[in-house]
Amino acid sequence: MIKKVFLAVFALSILTVSCSDDDNPVTTSRLTLDLDGLEALGPDYVYEGWLIVDGNPVSTGTFSSVSFPQSFTVNRAQLDAATTFVLSIEPAVDPDPAPAETKILAGDFSGNSANVNSNGIVADFASASGKYILATPTDTDDTNEESGVWFLDNSSGSAVAGLSLPTLTDGWKYEGWVVINGTPISTGTFLTANTADDNAATSPYKGNDNNGPAYPGEDYLQNAPAGLTFPTDLKEKTIVISVEPSPDNSTAPFTLKPLAHVVPANAMNHTTIAMGDGPVKSLTGTVSR
Structure with a gap:
């Protein structure tokens, strides 16, 4: 009798589980x-x-x-x-x-x-390109011209935009950088290459005479960060254009860096210098379901 009751309960439990699985996929x-x-x-x-x-x-x-x-x-x-x-x-x-x-x-x-x-x-940075000059137009001292970088092209005798970059989607901005002794120092954020960058009038590093050309760039003449000395010499330093989240999540350069260049040791001041591809022009991945 006990055996029959056990088998009946066992069969009922199987039926209950089976129905539960069917009802709750x-x-x-x-x-x-x-x-x-x-x-x-x-x-x-x-x-x-x-x-x-x-x-x-x-x-x-x-x-x-x-x-x-x-x-x-x-x-x-x-x-x-x-x-x-x-x-x-x-x-x-x-x-x-x-x-x-x-x-x-x-x-x-x-x-x-x-x-x-x-x-x-x-944005697609496959065709991005850039040029810059070394100059310090925000002061009247002509002995420190290698302490500033401006993203313009003066090879024709007249200044034009030095950066050819695609228009970014909402939520992003470009930012220029120089890397001095391993420390990245911003030149300012911007959306277009043919206007001054966002910190043209507020930069702590520029000289006191004017805001500089109407293009992105920076003079490193005063108020150097700890461990650095301004004016400096940007020869053999790395120049970078990054793409930054806006609002930005960090004071460091973001992972997307479509353009970069090490300033040649024999670079001439006020002379156009071409940039090369940066270390990261796109991000990729796979999503599986």
């Missing part, structure tokens, strides 16, 4: 990111992934680590229906549930994977 799935070239953000910002489902963004979660691959648990139906993956940079404490303007990677799903890159969502 798996509702989540795993999304895996394998991304190249991302750098850690400042402490107040995080990366956030987004699925585009029926034209609407659905968050896949935030992360700070830039070690990959990383996996996230997401709604299975939404993941199956997603057409595109987007990665943005968001405030760590974010009152806005929508994606920020600063989007860094995107790509469409083809089957169960999406090849993502920065070219379309930030």
Whole structure:
């Protein structure tokens, strides 16, 4: 009798589990990111992934680590229906549930994977080029001309923009840098190459006579950061153009650096110098579902 009761209970338990599985199918799935070239953000910002489902963004979660691959648990139906993956940079404490303007990677799903890159969502820097001169036009001293860099081309006898850069999407700005003894010092942020940069009138480094040419650039003449001395000599120093999140997440250069150049030791002041490709012109990765 006991045996019959046990078998009946066992059969009922199997039936109950079976019905439970049928009534509650798996509702989540795993999304895996394998991304190249991302750098850690400042402490107040995080990366956030987004699925585009029926034209609407659905968050896949935030992360700070830039070690990959990383996996996230997401709604299975939404993941199956997603057409595109987007990665943005968001405030760590974010009152806005929508994606920020600063989007860094995107790509469409083809089957169960999406090849993502920065070219379309930030800009395509394949054809970016740059020129600059050494000069210090913000003072009247002509003995320190190698202590300033200006992104202009005066090879024709008249100054024109020295940078040929694509228009950035919303949420990004360009920034110039010189690296002096391992320390990157900004020349200022800008959106277009044919106007002065954002700190033209407020730079602590320029001389006191004027703001300089109407192009991005900087004179390093006073108020040197700790450990450095201004005026300086920019020969054999590295000049860089980076692409920065706006608002910026760090005082250091961001990972996207489409143009760079080491100033030749024999560089002549007031003479146009061509830049070369920077170390990172695009970011890529794979997203799998």
